[in-house]
Amino acid sequence: GLDTAGLVQRAKTQYMDILTAGYALWPAAQLINFSFVPLVYRVPFGSTVSLFWNTYLGWKNCQAKRIESAQIAMSHDTMISDVKPLESRV
Secondary structure, three states: OOOHHHHHHHHHHHHHHHHHHHHHHHHHHHHHHHHHOOHHHHHHHHHHHHHHHHHHHHHHHHHHHHHHHHHHHHHHHHHHHHOOOHHHHO
16 A cells, blocks of 8 residues: 555546546436436446446556556666666775
């Protein structure tokens, strides 16, 4: 898991994208649901949209983790390249 600083940073980078996507998806989905979907199919329709929404959220989270891992690896590589070989230290 992330520490508090990591969570705050992830929220800063991900929040607006997710919020914008949610504002685009859910009003349209509910408009379709209540306007065109028969009553008996409204719950399955909403559940299907929710499945895709949760898949999107999982993908965004995985994407954020990969970016964070790449940044950590790059900083680790930088730290390693700053270390001089033993022969050049003498």
